[in-house]
């Protein structure tokens with residue numbers, strides 16, 4: 162049924178920290194790698210080494226510039242399905258292929274029922290759905306349902322592939338419907354943002370804005386001086402320390 | 412939005428078809444035209460060909476046309492599903508009305524009721540086509556009060572002009588249609604003008620700042636897209652036409668859809684057949700070209716909000 166289920170208590174989703182994301186695209190690559198063998202496998206990958214590589218990705222990393230002059234920031238911005246509570250991609254679907262799960266709020270596509278009309282991708286403001294031209298069906302982020310509930314994986318690996326791989330720990334997974342979960346605390350502390358709230362889709366995922374810089378907080382902006390371990394000129398510095406210094410500065 | 416030819420053909424052809432069938436049923440019921448079986452066969456037949464061709468072409472762009480029947484199931488939430496059901500259901504009163512007109516030679520009693528149901532279903536089907544677009548909050552140019560009236564007017568008017576041309580071929584004097592068509596053309600033009608002014612002046616609510624949540628830092632602009640080549644979303648949603656070209660096409664639409672048909676209909680409809688037939692036929696043809704251009708523009712001028720993630724400055 163493409164009617165939305167009654168709002169459940171559990172809202173699984175991602176919290177993405179735009180302060181720590183370094184824009185390495187590891188989440189996007191690991192997402193592609195896992196999902197091309199997972200629930201929605203395979204993901205098309207045309208001309209991967211050629212001039213016009215193309216295919217379905219559930220997660221893409223954009224880079225934005227915000228603000229002006231010395232106050233401006235370069236912000237890497239990973240974008241994937243936000244598993245909206247008012248998911249119009251679900252309600253517009255004529256076949257019932259798109260659905261939102263009542264038990265955890267995850268939005269999925271039943272590929273056996275999808276007719277490939279693409280209307281759901283038109284209804285998504287975040288550009289999260291991508292059409293698989295090989296299979297003739299729509300594909301999207303599954304929040305790695307084949308990992309998060311997978312009992313054959315060690316417990317610490319039962320998180321979405323993007324979260325598992327992020328080297329900067331910029332991605333957090335959890336229940337945003339539970340005000341006491343770690344992710345909810347993070348959102349509260351860092352004033353996590355909802356994307357395009359004015360459209361009324363009520364996305365579950367949240368984005369933590371970059372922290373204000375130390376300089377902007379009134380610090381000098383110059384890194385505090387560290388006491389050197391070895392100061393060759395310091396009095397009493399023996400030959401050994403001078404030697405160590407030479408070796409270390411090679 | 413990428414203007415897919417199958418969708419443009421579908422909405423213009425089926426729109427004209429529903430308009431033509433509706434006009435035929437209306438004039439049949441009101442005794443505005445004689446219930447000549449040939450006349451009925453040509454108007455209702457041409458209408459049927461147009462709506463069926465349109466429906467088939469709309470299934471042609473599906474990834475899995477063989478599963479199209481599944482689209483009948485989600486009428487509770489989906490306008491696309493409702494459109495599919497209504498479009499299919501319309502064939503029932505259509506066949507019954509055609510039976511009354513062609514076989515029984517009468518549209519009275521139950522056949523009159525069937526004709527009225529047919530009129531209602533034609534309106535509802537075109538209305539639901541418009542609603543598919545009008546309910547998409549992601550596309551400012553479609554999420555507009557004038558979208559559904561626009562769809563209805565274009566369908567009715569295009570149908571009326573074809574109906575008028577066919578009745579001229581049969582030598583029927585139908586000044587009511589000519590008058591209705593001219594008034595309708597002015598009305599459609601008014602609606603379309605309002606629509607164009609609305610999409611030119613009122614942008615969508617979302618901005619690059621709200622799309623990224625970075626507005627507190629300042630103005631937001633794209634530095635690097637995710638990939639060097641275009642992905643599905645960019646190809647499907649990122650089509651945009653140069654403003655200059657859009658203005659030119661709007662003018663062509665004005666001439667072909669409004670001006671030429673109004674002049675031709677006004678000048679020729681009450682003259683002798685050798686002027687009236689080609690005149691009204693040309694009016695209908697010209698309007699059909701105009702609708703196709705209008706529909707193409709409806710897509711090409713529509714900006715999708717997801718393009719804010721790919722460098723668009725407003726939605």
Ligand code: SF4
Nearest residue numbers: 254275276278279281
């Ligand atoms: S493309 Fe598939 S999932 Fe999307 S609206 Fe159409 S049928 Fe539903």
